[in-house]
Amino acid sequence: MTETKSYETIAANVAAVRETMCKAAQGAGRDPAEITLVAATKVQTSETIRNAIRAGITVCGENRVQELVGHLEDNAYEGAKVHFIGHLQTNKVKFVVGKVDMIESIDSQHLMDAVEKQAAKVGVTQEILLEVNIGDEASKGGAGREEILTLAQHACQCPHLRLRGLMCIPPATATEEENRAFFQETYQLFVDMKEKLGDNGPNIDCLSMGMSGDYPLAIEGGSTMVRVGTALFGARPPWHPHG
Ligand SMILES: *Cc1c(COP(=O)(O)O)cnc(C)c1O
Numbered sequence: 001m002t003e004t005k006s007y008e009t010i011a012a013n014v015a016a017v018r019e020t021m022c023k024a025a026q027g028a029g030r031d032p033a034e035i036t037l038v039a040a041t042k043v044q045t046s047e048t049i050r051n052a053i054r055a056g057i058t059v060c061g062e063n064r065v066q067e068l069v070g071h072l073e074d075n076a077y078e079g080a081k082v083h084f085i086g087h088l089q090t091n092k093v094k095f096v097v098g099k100v101d102m103i104e105s106i107d108s109q110h111l112m113d114a115v116e117k118q119a120a121k122v123g124v125t126q127e128i129l130l131e132v133n134i135g136d137e138a139s140k141g142g143a144g145r146e147e148i149l150t151l152a153q154h155a156c157q158c159p160h161l162r163l164r165g166l167m168c169i170p171p172a173t174a175t176e177e178e179n180r181a182f183f184q185e186t187y188q189l190f191v192d193m194k195e196k197l198g199d200n201g202p203n204i205d206c207l208s209m210g211m212s213g214d215y216p217l218a219i220e221g222g223s224t225m226v227r228v229g230t231a232l233f234g235a236r237p238p239w240h241p242h243g
Contacts, residue, residue, distance in 0.1 A: 004047040005233050011055035013232045017215075021226065024216035035219055038083055040211070040229030042067065043236050046076035052232065053080045061085040061104070061227050065092045072099060085167070085208075085227055087141045090114040098124040104167040104208050105131045107143045109154055112161070119160035127162045128155065129208055132189060134182045135171035142168070145189055152193050156200045163197075165206035165224075166190045170214070179214050183221030190222070 017037060025032040039052050042063040049060060049071060060077055062068040063086030071077060081101040088096060088105055096103060097118040106112050106128045119126040130151050133142030143151055148166070155163040166189060170182040186209055194204040210218025210226035218226060230236065 001045055002043050002237060004045045005051060007051040007054055009234075010048070010051050010232060014052070014055045014057065017228055017231050020216055021219060024219040028220045030219070034224055036225045038085070038208070038225055038227045039232055040085065040227045041071075041233075042086075042229065044233055046071050046074040048233065049076040050078075053078070057232075059083060059101075059225075062100075063087075065095050068099070069095055093118045097126050098122045102127040102129065102164065102206075104129040105141060106151070106155075107131045107133070107141050109151060112151065112155060112158065116158040116160050125160055125162050127164050129165050129167040129206055130155070130163070131167045131169075132186060134168045134186050135174065137171055140169070140171075145185070148189055149193060149196060152197060156197060162203060163200070165204050165208070166193070167208035167225075169211070170209075176214075176217065179217055180221065183209055183214075183218050183223070187222035 021035055021037065022032040025035055036059055038059045038061040039057045040061045041049050057080055059081045061083045083102045083104050084096050084100045085104045088111060090111055093114045097115055103115065103126060115126055130148055131142040132145055132148055133140050152163060155161050166186060168186045170179050174182060187207065190207045194201045197204065206225055207223050208225040208227060209223045212228050212231040215226040215228060
C-alpha cells in the first residue's frame with residue numbers, strides 16, 4: 001500500500017488523461033466514447049479508490065487477489081466496475097470469479113476451465129478477455145498468438161463464460177515503433193478472432209491495450225480499453241509481481 005491520493009489530485013489527473021485519450025481518438029478518426037478508461041489501482045488504498053470513483057472513474061483494474069479481496073471487504077469499488085488484470089492462479093479463482101465484472105487475464109485452457117467450473121458453482125456468467133503475450137516474452141503471462149483462436153473457440157463452449165475480447169501488455173522495453181507494431185498485431189488478431197468465431201463474434205468488442213506510457217499509441221492502434229495507473233495516481237513504489 002502507498003499513501004492515499006487526494007480527490008483533487010486524482011480529479012486533475014483524470015481530466016488530463018481523458019483529454020489525451022480524446023485527442024488520440026480524434027486524431028485516429030475514432031469516437032472517444034468507444035474507449036473506456038480503466039484505473040489500474042494496484043498498491044492504492046481503499047480511500048484512494050473511492051476518491052478516483054468520485055473523480056469519475058467507472059472501472060477499476062486490480063492485479064493481486066489479496067488486494068482485490070481487501071478492497072471488496074472495504075466496499076471500496078462501490079459505484080464502479082472491477083476488472084481483474086493480473087496473473088491469476090487456478091487455486092485462487094474462487095476469490096475472483098463472480099466478484100469482478102471481467103477477468104482480463106485468461107491465458108490457458110487450464111485456467112479457463114477452472115474459471116468455468118467456479119462460475120458454474122456460484123451460478124454466474126463470467127466475462128473474460130484472453131491475454132496475449134504479444135512480445136513472446138518467456139517471463140510473461142499471456143497465451144502465444146498461435147493459441148488464441150483455439151482458446152477463443154474453447155471459451156465459446158463454456159456455458160458460464162462470455163468471451164469479450166483480448167488484452168495485451170507489450171514488453172516494457174519496447175520502443176515506440178515496436179509498440180506500434182505490437183498494437184497493430186494484437187488488433188489484427190482481435191479482428192481475425194471475431195470473424196472466425198462466426199455466430200459468437202458479435203460479443204467480441206473489447207480490446208484492452210495501452211498503459212500510462214503508451215495509451216495514445218494504443219488508441220491509435222484500435223484499443224477500446226486503456227489501463228492507466230501511474231498517470232492517475234503517480235509513481236508506485238517498486239513491487240513484486242508475485243508478492
Ligand atoms: C500496473 C498495470 C497497468 C498500469 O500501468 P501504468 O504504467 O502504471 O499505467 C496496466 N495493466 C496492468 C496489467 C498492470 O499491471
